[in-house]
Amino acid sequence: MTVSNNAESELEPEVTVDGHRVDESPRVSDEVKFTTCYMCACRCGIKVHFKDGDVRYIEGNRDHPVNRGVLCAKGSAGIMHLKSPARLTKPLRRVGERGAGEFEEIEWEEALDLATAWLARARATNPHRLAFFTGRDQSQALTSWWAMQFGTPNYAAHGGFCSVNMAAAGLYTVGSAFWEFGEPDWEHTRYFMMFGVAEDHDSNPIKMGLSRLKERGVKFVSVNPVRTGYSAVADEWLGVTPGTDGLLVFALIHELINAGKVDVEYLRRYTNAPWLVVDDPGAADDGLFARDNEGRPLCWDGKTDGLCHALDPDVEPLLKGARPFADGRTARPVFELIAERYLDAQYAPDAVASRIGVSAATIRRIAAELAHAAFSEEVIIEQPWTDWAGRKHERMIGRPVSMHGMRGISAHSNGFHTCRAIHLLQIILGSIDTPGGWRFKPPYPKSLDSLPQPSGHPEDVSPNSPLPGPHLGFPRKPDDLLIDDDGTPQRIDKAFSWEAPLAAHGMMHTVISNAWRGDPYPIDTLFMYMANMAWNSAMNTAETIQMLTEKEGATDEYKIPRIIYSDAFYSEMVAYADLVLPDTTYLERWDCISLLDRPISDADSANDAIRHPVVTPQRDVRPFQDVLLDLGARLGLPGMVDEQGNPQYPGGYRDYMINHERRPGVGMLSGWRGANGIMSGTGPPNPDQLQRYIDNQGFWQGEIPTEARYFKNVNTAYLDYAYENSFVATRSPIILQLYSEELQQFRLAARGHGPAQPPEKHRERIETYFDPLPFWYRPFEEALEVADRFQLHAVTQRPMAMYHSWGSQNAWLRQIHTSNRLYVPRILAQSLGIDDEDWVWVESRNGRIKTRVRLMDGVNPNTVWTWNAIGKRAGAWNLAEDSPESKEGFLLNHLIHELLPARESGYRYSNSDPVTGQAAWYDLRVRIEKVAEEEAGEAAPQFNPLGKLSGVDERPSILRIGADVTDSSDKRQGA
Amino acid sequence: MHPAYSVIFFTTASGLGYGLLALLGLYAAAGLIPADRWFGITGMAVALGLITFGLLSSTFHLGHPERAWRAVTQWRSSWLSREGLVALATYVPAVLFAAGWVLFGRTTGWWGILGVLAAIGAALTVYCTGMIYASLRAIPRWHNRWVVPNYLALALATGGVSFDALTRVFGLERPESALVVSIVLAASWLLKVIYWRDIDAAAPVSTSGSATGLGNFGDVRLLDPPHTQDNYLQREMGYRIARKHAAKLRRIAVILTFALPLALSLLLLTLPSIPALVAASLSALSCMAGVVVERWLFFAEAKHVVTLYYGACEV
Amino acid sequence: MTGLPTAPSEKRLGLVIDLDTCVGCHACAVNCKEWNTGGYHAPLTDERPYDTDPSGVWLNRIHTFEVGEGESGRLVHFPKSCLHCEDAPCVTVCPTGASYKRSEDGIVLVDEDMCIGCKLCSWACPYGAREYDQDAGVMKKCTLCIDRIYNENLDEIDRVPACVATCPASARHFGDLADPQSHVSRLVEARGGFDLMPEMETQPVNKYLPPRAKGGQAGGPGSDDKLMPAAGGFLAWLDRTLSD
Ligand SMILES: Nc1nc2c(c(=O)[nH]1)N[C@H]1C(S)=C(S)[C@@H](COP(=O)(O)OP(=O)(O)OC[C@H]3O[C@@H](n4cnc5c(=O)[nH]c(N)nc54)[C@H](O)[C@@H]3O)O[C@H]1N2
Ligand SMILES: Nc1nc2c(c(=O)[nH]1)N[C@H]1C(S)=C(S)[C@@H](COP(=O)(O)OP(=O)(O)OC[C@H]3O[C@@H](n4cnc5c(=O)[nH]c(N)nc54)[C@H](O)[C@@H]3O)O[C@H]1N2
Ligand code: SF4
Ligand code: SF4
Ligand code: SF4
Ligand code: SF4
Numbered sequence A: 001m002t003v004s005n006n007a008e009s010e011l012e013p014e015v016t017v018d019g020h021r022v023d024e025s026p027r028v029s030d031e032v033k034f035t036t037c038y039m040c041a042c043r044c045g046i047k048v049h050f051k052d053g054d055v056r057y058i059e060g061n062r063d064h065p066v067n068r069g070v071l072c073a074k075g076s077a078g079i080m081h082l083k084s085p086a087r088l089t090k091p092l093r094r095v096g097e098r099g100a101g102e103f104e105e106i107e108w109e110e111a112l113d114l115a116t117a118w119l120a121r122a123r124a125t126n127p128h129r130l131a132f133f134t135g136r137d138q139s140q141a142l143t144s145w146w147a148m149q150f151g152t153p154n155y156a157a158h159g160g161f162c163s164v165n166m167a168a169a170g171l172y173t174v175g176s177a178f179w180e181f182g183e184p185d186w187e188h189t190r191y192f193m194m195f196g197v198a199e200d201h202d203s204n205p206i207k208m209g210l211s212r213l214k215e216r217g218v219k220f221v222s223v224n225p226v227r228t229g230y231s232a233v234a235d236e237w238l239g240v241t242p243g244t245d246g247l248l249v250f251a252l253i254h255e256l257i258n259a260g261k262v263d264v265e266y267l268r269r270y271t272n273a274p275w276l277v278v279d280d281p282g283a284a285d286d287g288l289f290a291r292d293n294e295g296r297p298l299c300w301d302g303k304t305d306g307l308c309h310a311l312d313p314d315v316e317p318l319l320k321g322a323r324p325f326a327d328g329r330t331a332r333p334v335f336e337l338i339a340e341r342y343l344d345a346q347y348a349p350d351a352v353a354s355r356i357g358v359s360a361a362t363i364r365r366i367a368a369e370l371a372h373a374a375f376s377e378e379v380i381i382e383q384p385w386t387d388w389a390g391r392k393h394e395r396m397i398g399r400p401v402s403m404h405g406m407r408g409i410s411a412h413s414n415g416f417h418t419c420r421a422i423h424l425l426q427i428i429l430g431s432i433d434t435p436g437g438w439r440f441k442p443p444y445p446k447s448l449d450s451l452p453q454p455s456g457h458p459e460d461v462s463p464n465s466p467l468p469g470p471h472l473g474f475p476r477k478p479d480d481l482l483i484d485d486d487g488t489p490q491r492i493d494k495a496f497s498w499e500a501p502l503a504a505h506g507m508m509h510t511v512i513s514n515a516w517r518g519d520p521y522p523i524d525t526l527f528m529y530m531a532n533m534a535w536n537s538a539m540n541t542a543e544t545i546q547m548l549t550e551k552e553g554a555t556d557e558y559k560i561p562r563i564i565y566s567d568a569f570y571s572e573m574v575a576y577a578d579l580v581l582p583d584t585t586y587l588e589r590w591d592c593i594s595l596l597d598r599p600i601s602d603a604d605s606a607n608d609a610i611r612h613p614v615v616t617p618q619r620d621v622r623p624f625q626d627v628l629l630d631l632g633a634r635l636g637l638p639g640m641v642d643e644q645g646n647p648q649y650p651g652g653y654r655d656y657m658i659n660h661e662r663r664p665g666v667g668m669l670s671g672w673r674g675a676n677g678i679m680s681g682t683g684p685p686n687p688d689q690l691q692r693y694i695d696n697q698g699f700w701q702g703e704i705p706t707e708a709r710y711f712k713n714v715n716t717a718y719l720d721y722a723y724e725n726s727f728v729a730t731r732s733p734i735i736l737q738l739y740s741e742e743l744q745q746f747r748l749a750a751r752g753h754g755p756a757q758p759p760e761k762h763r764e765r766i767e768t769y770f771d772p773l774p775f776w777y778r779p780f781e782e783a784l785e786v787a788d789r790f791q792l793h794a795v796t797q798r799p800m801a802m803y804h805s806w807g808s809q810n811a812w813l814r815q816i817h818t819s820n821r822l823y824v825p826r827i828l829a830q831s832l833g834i835d836d837e838d839w840v841w842v843e844s845r846n847g848r849i850k851t852r853v854r855l856m857d858g859v860n861p862n863t864v865w866t867w868n869a870i871g872k873r874a875g876a877w878n879l880a881e882d883s884p885e886s887k888e889g890f891l892l893n894h895l896i897h898e899l900l901p902a903r904e905s906g907y908r909y910s911n912s913d914p915v916t917g918q919a920a921w922y923d924l925r926v927r928i929e930k931v932a933e934e935e936a937g938e939a940a941p942q943f944n945p946l947g948k949l950s951g952v953d954e955r956p957s958i959l960r961i962g963a964d965v966t967d968s969s970d971k972r973q974g975a
Numbered sequence B: 001m002h003p004a005y006s007v008i009f010f011t012t013a014s015g016l017g018y019g020l021l022a023l024l025g026l027y028a029a030a031g032l033i034p035a036d037r038w039f040g041i042t043g044m045a046v047a048l049g050l051i052t053f054g055l056l057s058s059t060f061h062l063g064h065p066e067r068a069w070r071a072v073t074q075w076r077s078s079w080l081s082r083e084g085l086v087a088l089a090t091y092v093p094a095v096l097f098a099a100g101w102v103l104f105g106r107t108t109g110w111w112g113i114l115g116v117l118a119a120i121g122a123a124l125t126v127y128c129t130g131m132i133y134a135s136l137r138a139i140p141r142w143h144n145r146w147v148v149p150n151y152l153a154l155a156l157a158t159g160g161v162s163f164d165a166l167t168r169v170f171g172l173e174r175p176e177s178a179l180v181v182s183i184v185l186a187a188s189w190l191l192k193v194i195y196w197r198d199i200d201a202a203a204p205v206s207t208s209g210s211a212t213g214l215g216n217f218g219d220v221r222l223l224d225p226p227h228t229q230d231n232y233l234q235r236e237m238g239y240r241i242a243r244k245h246a247a248k249l250r251r252i253a254v255i256l257t258f259a260l261p262l263a264l265s266l267l268l269l270t271l272p273s274i275p276a277l278v279a280a281s282l283s284a285l286s287c288m289a290g291v292v293v294e295r296w297l298f299f300a301e302a303k304h305v306v307t308l309y310y311g312a313c314e315v
Numbered sequence C: 001m002t003g004l005p006t007a008p009s010e011k012r013l014g015l016v017i018d019l020d021t022c023v024g025c026h027a028c029a030v031n032c033k034e035w036n037t038g039g040y041h042a043p044l045t046d047e048r049p050y051d052t053d054p055s056g057v058w059l060n061r062i063h064t065f066e067v068g069e070g071e072s073g074r075l076v077h078f079p080k081s082c083l084h085c086e087d088a089p090c091v092t093v094c095p096t097g098a099s100y101k102r103s104e105d106g107i108v109l110v111d112e113d114m115c116i117g118c119k120l121c122s123w124a125c126p127y128g129a130r131e132y133d134q135d136a137g138v139m140k141k142c143t144l145c146i147d148r149i150y151n152e153n154l155d156e157i158d159r160v161p162a163c164v165a166t167c168p169a170s171a172r173h174f175g176d177l178a179d180p181q182s183h184v185s186r187l188v189e190a191r192g193g194f195d196l197m198p199e200m201e202t203q204p205v206n207k208y209l210p211p212r213a214k215g216g217q218a219g220g221p222g223s224d225d226k227l228m229p230a231a232g233g234f235l236a237w238l239d240r241t242l243s244d
């Protein structure tokens, strides 16, 4: 919608107050356009004001479901994103050596021909030879589909280094996840616990939520080694030692179970707590659910005192007692196994307190507070509902305890199990998707059996043909892994192999290293989009740079022969590409925030949105999505060309957003479907759809019926709604999985059962880490032999005002974090003779860096930390070569190795969670030491400065933003 | 506070100028020195020249020197405005007095009244200058009752040594002037020492606790400034001088401004005229150099309470 | 024309900043810059924006402090802009009358057409709320978004300062502190709002709300320090529960 502001006001005289002229009612803008922010992945609605053709002001859209009018620091700096002198302006072909930053500007036609030639060759010979990985993108619905049509198994986005532990643990347990797929019931919760969050993707919603809690006087506990940001405003800060959250959660569970503070009814009805687990050590089905002939899980019915299938609506299941079943063997209810495990003295608060770094008394008190909030402060919403079994409930009774966790949990090698533990804690309190609890956002929850399996088995890949299914999925048994008969990984990143069986988001952090090593095979072309893999998203940066530039023996061919990269700015990665495809910025293109991707729904509505070009780029750049579809058409990829071989979407991404259908009726956008735009959710394409979005301020909001808003996983009204909107394939309830039979399937394979078994070298690892109930183990790096030398944990945090590496080219954001410091616990620093602003060496098993320190009190005594991605390579981002970003700023990434040390077998696992392959950034262990006096003054390592890039603007020496768009800009002339 | 050279130059030069003007006005009006034309030209040119140069230099650091005229409009509340007004007003008697002296060779009678008025104007201007600083509560070391007396005393002292030297150049020295100068020097030395003692002993006025209002929760320490690079406020108000450095500079200031000139002035009482001229000139030069150091310290040692938001714990 | 208004203004418009909810996100600072760089003070210049020592004019800045030690220690994010003091020394020192406090609503402004850039007001302000724009040669400061709060081109609901509208945590409140019934006055009353550096005798209009007590506060009144083991052990308890 285009609103033009009241133009008459120009004529209004300025008011004179106290003898001074002040224009109290200036014309704000000539035009306002609504679109979606992409200064980060939160995707808030924005109102962009234009004056005299220039962007004058960007503010939050009050009507938008994500941000309701607020805007963060990054979003408010959007103008400077548009004006950045680091913007790419022209397609580039490398002419110098990789990394030198020497390019020639070429025309798009040439660039696309070149890319097509490289890609066509890989596709015609061996599609494996293309690795297509995308970073911070928001177009995974398109990019994954493109890669599928191309036929390479080597596709993923950044989830593997980000938060696959959260995603996988959530999906395997509750059918949804923290991350962006659920949220606390901010309006009703009475007790909120946050684990390891500094900022998160829901940047604005979390802040808005926390302020609601404050208004209502609700207690907020933050579990985090560092007390900044959210933790600073928490009512209680638990400064845990990194990697120990699992122990804390088990201690809480221990206390709760011991006191009988669990929601027995909830467990019996909506979880697999009563399901019977076969207790027959050595058998092929040991640890699987006891099932009837039809394969339905069994439980013991208290009413009939006999076996009954667990989803029988009339069953009154028991939660304890070994029971005979079928062939006379015994089986035990899941909950009994849970009670047994967590009641064990090893999980008592006293046993774990010192390791966690939180006193036993505090742990006991938190458990009591949780119990009190859950069971004495029930929230009741007068809303009848019907559960999956047909039981009618007069009202919705909630256990108002909610939790949220993110990368503080995720980025550890024990993160999958820890995240499952947190879900388990929420489940035994009976709080999942109840009023006041943690709520699902549509299209989630989804049951595991409705989720796809990964494609990319040996038989799935052949020249010039598409992959039969999506790349990423959720393996349920060893057969689902992408391995060949010897167990060799099929993907370049080794996702879905024995090394990381549930790597549901791929393992982007291993791609360059594996491709360089040719393990499991060499590749031909690395195609990347929006990922700064030569810098802050790489582990082991210096060596990664080496890998990108190393040549094959004496030949002139690089080990990774061709690199195509799309970026919008002169990032470090650009310098390593052979072909650079310059992208637009978020205000200059069509984009689709689709329910098929990472959605922007909230717990009460399914939402999607678009971006549309509100600014016309004045550079020779093209939206990457258009380019991708163009390449697809040039390559003749199925779905991208019609029968005659002409482009299927000649109108580019815009065309695709309207007309592409995944399945009949299911397209990129859910709003205004069908010929007249009267259908929502599903329906035929509507040529007018995007205009309808624009008219509705760029988004669509599909409200969930009130009756369907809680207990979604087991609420008939919701299951019907989800089915009708094509979010789920069946109307079956989604039973919460305390005990994971899927994990047990892998464990059984390790124990010698079934056709697909792990090779010897992986056997023990699978046996250990595929425990069907959550357990705790020391993060890998801490358990290494060298660990003794490195006693400190080192982690990073997201600064709220910066987005990864790309904030530094923004003149306003940059001023907030021009460089970073290593924050060191004051007591520790004093013991090492280190003072504020001193320079120190920080050493890990992978090398050392030199940084400057700042002492602080609010940090776990064994932890040092810094802001993420502030350090920059000299010359990158078109910043002055000696800018503080490179001279004082630093990355911890140089210290983090992408591999663990060799095992006895010589095998080196990646530095990841053994279940999901999640990059274990926060396992890092270091030691620090004051530098010799003559070494102070500059961060190390320093890399050769990147040269000035062809085509980028000159850096202005002064900015007078707004001077030209105001009526009173001639003020300065007055005397 | 950042010691800006233009401001140091302005205050020291105009201080000297006003001191000299006052002494010329009073001495000449009282008929204690003859209305010698060349001495009149030189003395009044030096005094008015320094004053004018100082005033002009103070406009150099303005963002909009062309609007400087506006600075005299707020005399009802602003000491800077008052200073400007009084300074301008002082020109009237001063210039007329100079004219009388130089053109008509008259410095007494009605002309003498102009001299007295110029002296009063000079004193008032320096008083206003002092008050500009003394009125700033946000800079406790300036918001101090000894600041104005110090400004007055130092203007008189620098004016005095120059007066003494100048009269000797023209052989017009008064027998008691070295004594008067010595007394002025001793008094201003005393005042400076009192000022330093006072600021050194003063209890902090504000703390990071009162600046943030969080003092009752415990000790308040800055963790992160708003921006990683220094901003205008830090550059302007955040100047810090090491205690050791300051102590050394204070000693230098004392020697140059007071001790050496005082010793030389006392010596003058016994010296024949040629060596006395050399001594008086040395004394004047030393005093002027010293007062620059003194003024630099006056800024450098002054702490602004805004620094409490940038890492200082108390001011 | 000179000095402060002789009588207290009828309205005392200002901000109330809640240190208990401010998460230190800098949104208010950047949005303030964005609004004002094209507004009343246009532009808020940035010097050397992409070089070694970038320095810009900001009317609002976020500091971070640590307070207290050990168990009672805390970290406080601390936004600071002009407090629109009742007895504003920045106004009385101003030699030109460029600095003034509005008699109708108490807002302290700089008239850029009159300012000579002598910087004296920035020396006089105890709070660091004045920002010299080297390039423009004039002083700039928070205007309380004078060109928003009365702006008839904006919807009524948008007539609040940019920093208030944008704050994701709702840590900033705008209103009339002279009116005891206003939302802001009631917040100050209820939460013990305080002045910064009262010893400077500036009588700031803006107030700060203190962080609330940490740690001890339980999940709700009535929760215990710890849970009692279920009588007879957990399994016996389970039996009892299921047989009910
Ligand atoms: N030490 C440490 N390292 C980490 C992490 C950590 O916590 N600690 N976190 C990890 C995690 S979770 C992640 S997700 C990664 C993120 O790391 P990356 O995915 O590398 O993220 P960015 O640095 O934002 O880089 C994205 C690139 O996209 C470019 N870009 C921006 N806008 C556009 C656009 O519109 N179009 C195109 N084509 N390009 C654009 C930017 O210029 C930039 O080069 O970092 C990882 N690295
Ligand atoms: N402003 C901004 N927003 C962003 C991003 C950005 O770069 N800037 N990046 C986006 C991306 S890609 C991601 S993945 C998300 C990530 O969002 P967050 O999950 O908030 O990411 P981190 O900053 O990595 O925060 C991790 C937190 O965990 C803590 N932590 C570390 N180890 C442990 C531990 O063992 N236990 C506990 N309890 N805490 C621990 C750290 O101190 C830190 O506070 O943010 C997204 N949002
Ligand atoms: S959180 Fe900020 S940067 Fe991210 S989308 Fe929202 S406004 Fe934009
Ligand atoms: S926007 Fe709000 S939460 Fe963020 S720094 Fe400003 S006051 Fe604090
Ligand atoms: S905060 Fe400073 S600038 Fe604002 S009114 Fe008070 S003294 Fe003046
Ligand atoms: S800088 Fe401008 S506003 Fe400030 S005191 Fe000087 S003239 Fe007045």
Ligand code: SF4
Pocket: C031, C032, C033, C035, C036, C059, C060, C081, C082, C141, C142, C143, C144, C145, C161, C162, C163, C164
């Ligand atoms: S009121 Fe306006 S000018 Fe003042 S800090 Fe807030 S946004 Fe900036």
Ligand SMILES: [Mo]
Pocket: A158, A161, A162, A163
């Ligand atoms: Mo991420």
